[in-house]
Amino acid sequence: MNIARQKIVSVLRQRGQQVRADWVERELPERVDLEEHAGLLAILHLDPADLAGEPSP
Secondary structure, eight states: OEEEHHHHHHHHHHTTOHHHHHHHHHHSOSEEETTTTHHHHHHTTOOHHHHHHSOOO
């Protein structure tokens, strides 16, 4: 399943993690494959199930 990169960026910015959000904007594709990037999402403490449950912007 793919989600919009902007959703990840939004969550990180809400947490006050501006540097990580900036990195995600530079390095990840516009549509992020949750399975392919599962390791990175785990490092960022993001649950793919939570991200997939919300509508993408």
